[in-house]
Structures are given as structure tokens and as C-alpha cells.
Amino acid sequence: MSSAFSDFHLKGHDFDNRFVVAPMTRTSAQANGVPSELMGDYYERFAKGGFPLIITEGTYTDQEASQGYENQPGISDAPQTDGWKKIVERVHKAGGKMILQLMHAGSQFQYNRFTDTPIAPSAVKPKGEPLSLYGDVPGWPEPKQMEEHDFDIVMNGFIGAVNRAQEAGFDGVELHAANGYLLNEFLSDYFNQREDKWGGSIEKRLQFVEMVVKAAKSAADDDFIVGIRLGQITVTDPDYQWPGGAEDWEKIVSHLAKAGVDYIHTTDTDVMRKNLKDSDKTLAEVVQEVSDIALIVNGNISEKNYEHVAAHYPNALLALGKKALANPDFPERVKNPDQVKDLDFAMLQPKATLENEWKWREQNEESAS
Ligand SMILES: Cc1cc2nc3c(=O)[nH]c(=O)nc-3n(C[C@H](O)[C@H](O)[C@H](O)COP(=O)(O)O)c2cc1C
Numbered sequence: 001m002s003s004a005f006s007d008f009h010l011k012g013h014d015f016d017n018r019f020v021v022a023p024m025t026r027t028s029a030q031a032n033g034v035p036s037e038l039m040g041d042y043y044e045r046f047a048k049g050g051f052p053l054i055i056t057e058g059t060y061t062d063q064e065a066s067q068g069y070e071n072q073p074g075i076s077d078a079p080q081t082d083g084w085k086k087i088v089e090r091v092h093k094a095g096g097k098m099i100l101q102l103m104h105a106g107s108q109f110q111y112n113r114f115t116d117t118p119i120a121p122s123a124v125k126p127k128g129e130p131l132s133l134y135g136d137v138p139g140w141p142e143p144k145q146m147e148e149h150d151f152d153i154v155m156n157g158f159i160g161a162v163n164r165a166q167e168a169g170f171d172g173v174e175l176h177a178a179n180g181y182l183l184n185e186f187l188s189d190y191f192n193q194r195e196d197k198w199g200g201s202i203e204k205r206l207q208f209v210e211m212v213v214k215a216a217k218s219a220a221d222d223d224f225i226v227g228i229r230l231g232q233i234t235v236t237d238p239d240y241q242w243p244g245g246a247e248d249w250e251k252i253v254s255h256l257a258k259a260g261v262d263y264i265h266t267t268d269t270d271v272m273r274k275n276l277k278d279s280d281k282t283l284a285e286v287v288q289e290v291s292d293i294a295l296i297v298n299g300n301i302s303e304k305n306y307e308h309v310a311a312h313y314p315n316a317l318l319a320l321g322k323k324a325l326a327n328p329d330f331p332e333r334v335k336n337p338d339q340v341k342d343l344d345f346a347m348l349q350p351k352a353t354l355e356n357e358w359k360w361r362e363q364n365e366e367s368a369s
Pocket of ligand 1: 022023024025026056057058101176178179229267268269298299300301319320321322323348352
């Protein structure tokens with residue numbers, strides 16, 4: 001039977017268990033987007049704790065509209081690249097592999113050093129309120145609908161970011177097309193209300209994402225992983241569904257697999273949630289059915305369900321968010337399940353910075369690791 005402690009092979013990389021740290025924004029870079037030393041301590045700790053693969057927080061790609069949060073790290077210039085290089089070296093030395101998540105904020109735009117105007121498929125604001133976890137802002141600014149030259153800027157940003165991620169020594173990149181950020185917005189009929197070649201049918205809504213995958217693959221060396229994170233939910237709308245349900249999703253998966261993406265990382269509120277319209281399947285079950293592409297699955301994986309999830313998705317790595325924050329040594333600790341802790345959200349208050357986490361650990365743990 002397929003176990004969470006089986007070996008796993010992904011594009012020339014071998015892992016001795018199947019646990020992955022999910023991407024998590026910590027807004028702890030320097031103001032200029034250069035990763036901080038504390039970020040090195042944070043990421044290295046997961047590798048030392050037995051996670052064979054770490055996906056970084058969403059990282060901005062260009063010096064235009066891609067940044068979405070204050071103190072978010074970037075990979076848009078040489079100093080940011082050098083900062084990441086130091087962190088990757090520490091993670092590699094501790095035995096972990098590292099994938100950089102590339103994120104363009106789109107309309108989920110709370111702070112940007114370079115511009116006050118978000119760009120998005122259409123001039124549509126996200127539902128709900130901005131996230132106080134990443135800084136207090138009064139509301140969402142109105143985004144500008146992307147014009148043809150904006151497509152070139154975004155595309156060049158992603159290509160430049162792939163090149164710099166390779167220079168920094170990362171093992172791969174993950175294109176962030178989930179949670180309501182720019183690439184995800186193209187797939188959504190709420191955010192993407194265009195009537196030109198970029199909007200309408202799922203084939204048209206998918207087209208820009210497909211082009212970014214192909215461009216990232218062309219920029220990447222042969223052994224460099226190019227994955228993509230996908231899902232329906234957004235940070236302020238956990239119930240969004242693609243209008244064409246399972247049919248839309250099957251097309252997304254098969255087009256992106258054909259475009260050459262190395263893995264698909266599905267995310268939902270729960271890895272077993274069946275939330276596609278007209279379907280009784282989970283996102284990851286559909287991927288398993290329509291392609292043999294490698295999978296990363298995410299959503300509420302814990303000490304209680306991980307073996308069941310590993311057996312149910314035999315071709316998948318298991319990405320942990322909150323459980324990894326609460327237990328940076330989860331792969332070791334889970335061998336004694338009653339030692340596994342739940343996340344205390346006070347650790348991320350008033351903002352989700354590493355400084356606040358470190359303070360929380362000093363107060364709540366005998367020795368902060
Ligand atoms: C503090 C925090 C920051 C997050 N930042 C990101 C991010 O930068 N990129 C991303 O794709 N998901 C992000 N997420 C979502 C997680 O990757 C994950 O999908 C979510 O926590 C659900 O998984 P879990 O049930 O294992 O926690 C974040 C989650 C948390 C708790």
C-alpha cells in the first residue's frame with residue numbers, strides 16, 4: 001500500500017517521504033523585497049524537521065504590479081536573488097529541496113512599492129475585505145483591466161523570475177494560479193468578464209495561464225521543476241466554483257499537462273471536499289483520472305488523515321500548511337501522533353510575520369527552535 005513514508009520521485013529529485021511544506025506568506029522580507037536572515041532560520045527549520053520539500057511563500061515577479069503585500073519577498077532583481085540564494089543553500093545543506101512560488105497579486109493587492117494601481121483580467125475587486133494578517137488597509141483598490149502591453153509585462157516578469165530562481169539555486173518554481181491571485185483570476189468567471197480572446201469559454205479563460213506555463217518551461221533547464229498550484233477557492237471566497245464544474249477542470253488539467261507542466265498542486269478547504277459543480281469527485285481525483293501527471297494535494301491534512309490521504313492519492317505529495325507551522329518537524333513528530341500540535345492563531349497575530357511567531361515561541365515554548 002502507498003504510504004506517506006514511501007519514497008517519491010519527481011523529475012530527477014528523490015524524496016524519502018511525501019510531506020511538503022505548503023506555500024505560506026509571512027511578509028517578513030526587508031522593505032525592498034530582499035529575503036531576511038530570519039526567513040533563512042524559518043525555512044531551514046522545516047528541512048531539519050524532516051520535510052524533504054519546501055514550497056516558499058508567494059514571491060513577486062516584477063517591479064510593476066505583481067507585489068501584493070508589504071514586506072513580501074520578490075525575485076525581481078539581483079539583491080532579491082542573492083538573498084534567496086543564501087536561504088536555498090541553507091535548506092539544501094539541511095537535506096531539503098526548495099521550490100519558489102511565483103505570484104502575481106492581480107486584484108488582491110494590499111501594498112505595492114512600484115504602483116498604486118492593480119491590474120487584473122477585468123476591473124473587478126475581490127469580494128470581502130483585505131487580510132489584516134498581512135497589514136491593515138482600508139479596502140480593495142479598483143484594478144485596471146489588463147491591456148495588451150500589460151500581458152507582455154506580466155509574461156516577461158514570470159520569465160525573468162524563472163531565470164533568477166534558477167540562478168538562486170532553487171529546484172523549481174510553482175506558478176501560483178490559486179486563491180484568487182492574477183493567474184487564478186483568469187480562470188474565474190467572477191474576475192474574468194472579458195469578451196475578447198482572453199475571456200468567455202474555459203479554453204479562452206485558460207489561454208494566458210497556458211502561455212505562462214509554456215514560457216516558464218522554455219526558460220527552465222531540463223531538470224528544473226515547473227509546477228502549478230490550482231483551485232477554485234479564493235482567500236476571500238471559499239465557495240467559488242468554476243461555472244463549467246468538472247468539465248472546466250478536466251480541460252484545465254489536460255491542457256496544462258499537454259503544455260508540459262511537471263506537477264499540479266490542488267488546493268481546497270479539505271483535500272477530500274467534492275466541490276466541483278456536477279461532479280461527485282475531488283479536484284485531485286479528477287487529475288488522477290484524466291492524466292498521470294504528478295500531484296501535490298493540499299487542504300486540512302493532519303496526523304489523523306495523512307495515511308488515508310496518501311493511500312487515496314498514490315501519485316501525490318502531501319502539502320501541509322497550518323500543521324507545518326505548528327509542527328515544523330511534522331514528518332518526525334507524526335510518528336507519535338499525540339505529540340502533534342494544532343496551530344495557535346495567536347502565533348500569527350497581529351500580523352503573520354516571523355517576528356511575531358518568534359515572540360510567540362519565546363512565550364509559549366520552553367526553548368524556541
Ligand atoms: C499564514 C498563511 C499564509 C498563506 N500564504 C499562501 C501563499 O503565499 N501561497 C499559497 O498558495 N497559499 C498560501 N496559504 C494557503 C496554504 O498554502 C494552504 O493552502 C492552506 O493553509 C490550507 O492548507 P492547510 O489546511 O494544510 O493549512 C497560506 C496559508 C496560511 C495559513
